[in-house]
Amino acid sequence: MKYLEKNVDLGLLIVRLAVGGLMLFHGISKMMHGVGFIEQVVSGAGLPHFITYGVYIGEVVAPILIIGGLATRAAAGIFAFNCLVATLLVHTSMIFTLGAEGGWALELIGLYFFGAVALIFTGGGKYSISNKYIWD
Numbered sequence: 118m119k120y121l122e123k124n125v126d127l128g129l130l131i132v133r134l135a136v137g138g139l140m141l142f143h144g145i146s147k148m149m150h151g152v153g154f155i156e157q158v159v160s161g162a163g164l165p166h167f168i169t170y171g172v173y174i175g176e177v178v179a180p181i182l183i184i185g186g187l188a189t190r191a192a193a194g195i196f197a198f199n200c201l202v203a204t205l206l207v208h209t210s211m212i213f214t215l216g217a218e219g220g221w222a223l224e225l226i227g228l229y230f231f232g233a234v235a236l237i238f239t240g241g242g243k244y245s246i247s248n249k250y251i252w253d
Contacts, residue, residue, distance in 0.1 A: 129242030130186075136232035137183035140196065144176030158206050175199025183236065186245020193236035200230040 147155075156169045175195055182192035204212070204226055214222040221227060241248060 126242035126244050129236070129239055130244040132232055132236065133183050133186060133189065133241055133245070136196070136229060136236070137180035140176055140229055141180040141184070144173065144180060147172055147176060162206055171202075172199070175202075183233075183241075186241030187247050189241030189245055189247065190237050193233040197230055197233035197237065200226050200233065204230075 152169050152172055155172050156166070159169045160166065176199065179192040179196040179199065182188055183196060204223065208223055208226065211222040216222040216224070
Protein backbone atom coordinates (compact mmCIF):
# COMPACT_ATOMS: atom_id res chain seq x y z
CA MET A 118 0.00 0.00 0.00
CA LYS A 119 2.63 2.44 -1.15
CA TYR A 120 0.03 5.15 -1.82
CA LEU A 121 -0.88 5.26 1.88
CA GLU A 122 2.63 5.93 3.14
CA LYS A 123 2.94 9.11 5.10
CA ASN A 124 4.69 12.08 3.60
CA VAL A 125 5.61 14.43 6.42
CA ASP A 126 7.39 16.86 4.12
CA LEU A 127 4.34 17.27 1.88
CA GLY A 128 2.23 17.81 5.01
CA LEU A 129 4.63 20.53 6.18
CA LEU A 130 4.45 22.19 2.78
CA ILE A 131 0.65 22.24 3.00
CA VAL A 132 0.78 23.71 6.53
CA ARG A 133 3.29 26.35 5.39
CA LEU A 134 1.16 27.32 2.39
CA ALA A 135 -2.05 27.43 4.44
CA VAL A 136 -0.75 29.30 7.48
CA GLY A 137 1.53 31.67 5.59
CA GLY A 138 -0.73 32.16 2.60
CA LEU A 139 -3.88 32.90 4.54
CA MET A 140 -2.14 35.32 6.92
CA LEU A 141 -0.52 37.08 3.98
CA PHE A 142 -3.98 38.25 2.90
CA HIS A 143 -4.30 40.08 6.24
CA GLY A 144 -0.93 41.73 5.64
CA ILE A 145 -1.81 42.74 2.08
CA SER A 146 -5.02 44.30 3.37
CA LYS A 147 -3.03 46.35 5.88
CA MET A 148 -0.62 47.42 3.14
CA MET A 149 -3.54 48.58 1.00
CA HIS A 150 -5.66 50.20 3.72
CA GLY A 151 -3.10 51.19 6.33
CA VAL A 152 -2.67 50.32 9.97
CA GLY A 153 -4.77 53.10 11.52
CA PHE A 154 -6.77 50.75 13.75
CA ILE A 155 -3.62 49.06 15.03
CA GLU A 156 -2.03 52.46 15.61
CA GLN A 157 -4.98 53.43 17.83
CA VAL A 158 -4.78 50.17 19.78
CA VAL A 159 -1.02 50.45 20.28
CA SER A 160 -1.20 54.07 21.45
CA GLY A 161 -4.22 53.25 23.64
CA ALA A 162 -2.13 50.59 25.35
CA GLY A 163 0.59 53.16 26.01
CA LEU A 164 3.11 51.45 23.75
CA PRO A 165 5.58 53.25 21.50
CA HIS A 166 4.19 54.21 18.08
CA PHE A 167 6.84 52.28 16.09
CA ILE A 168 5.43 48.98 17.39
CA THR A 169 2.48 49.52 15.02
CA TYR A 170 4.68 48.73 12.04
CA GLY A 171 5.66 45.35 13.48
CA VAL A 172 2.41 44.11 11.97
CA TYR A 173 4.06 44.28 8.55
CA ILE A 174 6.82 41.97 9.76
CA GLY A 175 4.34 39.57 11.35
CA GLU A 176 1.75 39.59 8.58
CA VAL A 177 3.81 40.16 5.42
CA VAL A 178 7.49 39.30 5.86
CA ALA A 179 7.09 36.27 8.14
CA PRO A 180 4.31 34.68 6.01
CA ILE A 181 6.38 35.11 2.84
CA LEU A 182 9.34 33.42 4.54
CA ILE A 183 7.07 30.64 5.82
CA ILE A 184 5.53 30.05 2.39
CA GLY A 185 8.98 29.76 0.80
CA GLY A 186 10.41 27.78 3.67
CA LEU A 187 13.23 30.24 4.28
CA ALA A 188 14.25 30.43 7.96
CA THR A 189 10.93 28.76 8.70
CA ARG A 190 11.42 28.32 12.44
CA ALA A 191 12.46 31.93 13.02
CA ALA A 192 9.67 33.24 10.77
CA ALA A 193 7.13 31.02 12.54
CA GLY A 194 8.36 32.35 15.88
CA ILE A 195 7.81 35.93 14.72
CA PHE A 196 4.43 34.93 13.31
CA ALA A 197 3.36 33.26 16.59
CA PHE A 198 4.52 36.30 18.56
CA ASN A 199 2.43 38.51 16.25
CA CYS A 200 -0.61 36.34 17.01
CA LEU A 201 0.01 36.64 20.77
CA VAL A 202 0.37 40.41 20.58
CA ALA A 203 -2.84 40.70 18.53
CA THR A 204 -4.66 38.54 21.06
CA LEU A 205 -3.40 40.53 24.04
CA LEU A 206 -4.03 43.95 22.49
CA VAL A 207 -7.36 43.34 20.76
CA HIS A 208 -8.93 40.02 21.70
CA THR A 209 -8.22 39.50 25.41
CA SER A 210 -11.90 39.60 26.33
CA MET A 211 -12.58 36.74 23.90
CA ILE A 212 -10.04 34.23 25.24
CA PHE A 213 -12.63 32.27 27.26
CA THR A 214 -15.58 32.97 24.96
CA LEU A 215 -17.55 30.89 22.52
CA GLY A 216 -18.58 32.32 19.16
CA ALA A 217 -22.11 32.44 17.77
CA GLU A 218 -21.62 29.06 16.08
CA GLY A 219 -20.42 27.39 19.28
CA GLY A 220 -16.70 27.28 18.50
CA TRP A 221 -13.97 29.16 20.33
CA ALA A 222 -14.33 32.87 19.55
CA LEU A 223 -10.60 33.03 18.75
CA GLU A 224 -10.38 29.86 16.71
CA LEU A 225 -8.96 31.59 13.61
CA ILE A 226 -6.11 33.29 15.42
CA GLY A 227 -5.71 30.10 17.45
CA LEU A 228 -5.24 28.04 14.30
CA TYR A 229 -2.70 30.56 13.02
CA PHE A 230 -0.85 30.54 16.35
CA PHE A 231 -0.75 26.77 16.80
CA GLY A 232 0.14 26.22 13.14
CA ALA A 233 3.08 28.56 13.61
CA VAL A 234 4.09 26.81 16.84
CA ALA A 235 4.05 23.48 15.01
CA LEU A 236 6.38 24.95 12.37
CA ILE A 237 8.70 26.22 15.11
CA PHE A 238 9.16 22.61 16.23
CA THR A 239 9.30 20.98 12.79
CA GLY A 240 10.88 23.49 10.44
CA GLY A 241 9.81 23.72 6.84
CA GLY A 242 10.59 20.20 5.66
CA LYS A 243 12.45 19.11 2.56
CA TYR A 244 10.24 21.14 0.21
CA SER A 245 11.60 24.42 1.56
CA ILE A 246 14.26 26.83 0.35
CA SER A 247 16.40 26.43 3.44
CA ASN A 248 15.97 22.71 4.05
CA LYS A 249 19.73 22.21 4.16
CA TYR A 250 20.37 24.70 6.95
CA ILE A 251 20.18 24.19 10.69
CA TRP A 252 18.12 27.38 11.08
CA ASP A 253 15.30 26.05 8.91
